[in-house]
Amino acid sequence: MAEKAKIDLFDSTLRDGSQALGISFSVSDKIRIVELLDELGVAWIEAGNPGSNPKDLEFFRKVAAMQLSCARLVAFGATRRKDSSCADDPNMAALLEAGTDAVAIFGKSWDFHVKEILHATKDENLKMIGDTIAWFKEKGKTVIFDAEHFFDGHASDPAYAMACLETARDAGADVLVLCETRGGALPWEVERVTRIVVERFPGIPIGIHAHDDGGMAVANSLVSVNAGATHVQGTLLGFGERCGNANLSTIAADLALKMDRDVLNGKSLERLYTLCRAVAEVSNVSVPSGTPYIGDGAFAHKGGMHIDGVLKNPASFEHVQPAAVGNERRLLTSEVAGRALIFRALQRIAPYVDRNDERTSALVGTLKTLEAEGYQFEGAESSFELVIKRNFGSWHPYFNLVHYQTTGNHPVADPHSPETHMAVVKVSVNGSAGIAAAEGAGPVNALDKALRKVLESFYPSLRSVHLTDYKVRVLDSRSATASKVRVLIESSDGERNWTTVGVSRDIIQASWLALSDSIEYKLMSDGIVPPTEHTAHGA
């Protein structure tokens, strides 16, 4: 069997993606996203623009230490400024400082942009492209050249657009990427122009970078591959400027399942659903249910005739098998939806769980209920593990809440104090009670402090625990301030990190659930034996 043709996926979630409305990443968010993209099997990860954003440099220093299985990091920046030299250009210095072995350099290839935006001559722009790429090649970098606005440029002045690519190639560029920057090109144009470039530049990989302003980013990427492109840029969930970049989750599945390409360095597409969910959680967005392949509606059948057909033969209304991308069929009128998906996750985290154990189906039922309530365990595997433990064998809680109270005042008595809230927490551990109070910048902060204060007397090892991340997601936000919220908390004891989740209409209660899970998980992983006092958990 002949080997599949390989396509390199280039993910820009951390760069172009961060330019989307409402998206912003912390350094630890970015590290997590790099891990997830590498797990998926993308070839390139564009990690940021160190020249325009100093915060990125801190991240590049941290990420340099990571061991990646197949992905290579890329730093992004512009060609040198006009009327200056590469050596004197601070952006290029920052790119070098990022320390990646590859850089993505974007340069103008549309005469209109050269004149109107850059206010440079066409020759000067060619020099800027050539000098910049040659300079980075001297420094030993792999250079990916992004020809910005290439398709508009080719429509306006084909000879000049081609001259930009030739200059880049002659300067040593390793990949020539055709950028459909405004996102408005039609597929037959993109295919025709890609074909011309592929024929004109034999022996050098040609890439495509598409935007979705005309609703054709995915199609434009595929027709470009069909015309010979072998490098596809986009963002895993389609985040990006304006209408977003080409959605790599859709493209990866289309290329692998419909065009028979190897897009994930031989890794399996079956983790697509789960890894996309994890990236969405870190990004604090939800995946629209109609998203191809990974949406919860992607294989959901509602129409009677569709359900009837799928029951007779799934191929009747499904273009691919849901399991191929780790998703699952949902028959919206039936009760069975979701069970197999949950069981798969269950086995990943608790391989000892036996499908034939009658407690298993009870547990699957519990998990289905929790997910219906708004729980999502993709980002919170520690809570997931606690749910399993509580449903299997003889679980005893490490403590029981007797009562908590939070009080907030504004203005506060002491105008100079940042503490606006107070919390009192009373717990019982193995029959003996404890109570503590604490102040905080908000109700959750106060509750967090009071809970750990009262428990440290019973479990000294909790002194090493601190919270490293706190996320709030408003579910069904149309119910406004009465909406359900999901709180994600990441904790650390200096050695390990773990994440827990809580859901409630009351943000304090949701936070409480995640906080108490975090503490129980820490004690459990330390191998501390819980007291045997029997009472319900967390209430």
Add this chain to the structure above:
Amino acid sequence: MAEKAKIDLFDSTLRDGSQALGISFSVSDKIRIVELLDELGVAWIEAGNPGSNPKDLEFFRKVAAMQLSCARLVAFGATRRKDSSCADDPNMAALLEAGTDAVAIFGKSWDFHVKEILHATKDENLKMIGDTIAWFKEKGKTVIFDAEHFFDGHASDPAYAMACLETARDAGADVLVLCETRGGALPWEVERVTRIVVERFPGIPIGIHAHDDGGMAVANSLVSVNAGATHVQGTLLGFGERCGNANLSTIAADLALKMDRDVLNGKSLERLYTLCRAVAEVSNVSVPSGTPYIGDGAFAHKGGMHIDGVLKNPASFEHVQPAAVGNERRLLTSEVAGRALIFRALQRIAPYVDRNDERTSALVGTLKTLEAEGYQFEGAESSFELVIKRNFGSWHPYFNLVHYQTTGNHPVADPHSPETHMAVVKVSVNGSAGIAAAEGAGPVNALDKALRKVLESFYPSLRSVHLTDYKVRVLDSRSATASKVRVLIESSDGERNWTTVGVSRDIIQASWLALSDSIEYKLMSDGIVPPTEHTAHGA
């Protein structure tokens, strides 16, 4: 000037669209959507499936009375059952009873479906198609034939797929629609096959019906038109089974602005944004900000170089002019925005602001400080406007906070009550004080209720205000529960919507700031004159 080629848009929001996860329409919703689609200028409105859904018949009786400017209503149903006659088929009776002058009849054109799903012979299926169409033609109906799974059918047994179309044409079908039912076909296949059909069936309009399972519904519709199709089926906002139908709002704009077709019966595309919003409202969904043409992010620029380019010439990063579809450019006042940009935003909202007024540079300074604190006005123009007003001329607050307190308990005294929190708010309005208490599902919900309760006695028009959206974004989430949070609140009085923002380390205080802005904005836009009592705002 030659007349533009005409393309008939066929909207199935009320039929295929109602099969999407989470979409369901009341009879009055449907009436409103018919009005809106007719206003937009679509040619056909597929209003329902009277055979499968009795609720639809009631609606068809009501809608029959409506005066439409250009749209024609269509009732949807299957070919007659096998082993029976048209006269005895209850679904066909229901279709007739719907009383529309056009019907859309779907029939199988994939041999696999005929055998596996219908359990019929290929000949029997051809008879079912022929009989059904002939019967409706006898009744004087315009008949649109939907060849279900046509592309899969053509790939599997081209001769049979064509025989289905020939049978339909010979029986008198007025339009032959090629359905890409599973949504997985690639654009070059759809274009090639459409071309074959268009050549094979001169003189009869060919249509395309695409689904988005491969992320190519829009592209597949456009390539089909490029190959000669003149009838395009979809749903205005892309609702539909699984991943949805082709998005007609995107297709309409692409066809009109990029392929120079007349798609709206001569009506203007400039109402696209507004009419899509109205349909989204009736459907109780929000339009994702990245939606081509009609998303709030579709012409929003965030990256520094993009903003710089657009300020020099909008064509640099916009494929069409936002006004062409009734949308508008948004230069996001985010980290990357410079003073010049803030000044432009300022002039848009407050044209009376003079660049040389010394208060202006003070105001620009204030805005940059607020942004550094974590304010983001990109989604909250109403708070932005209030900041300007408070810094210019003689602003007086409508009320002043004396004190608020929130208290939460768990467990609550009454275990059956969903109210876990209590809030007390004391305000002064023009010297006279008021105090009110309320319970809520969480602290913010309680605070929201108490604040409006105490203010309604001073400002009765606030009774019409309700919150329609509530978002929480944790900034710098590494500080965990002590992180700053940004709260976005969207409010409505039934006529207008407005969005306000608050930032604080205390989620209650952040919510308070957004809530009080929301109320001040409402009173200001109602033209209510604030009291002249001088005190600082909100504290």
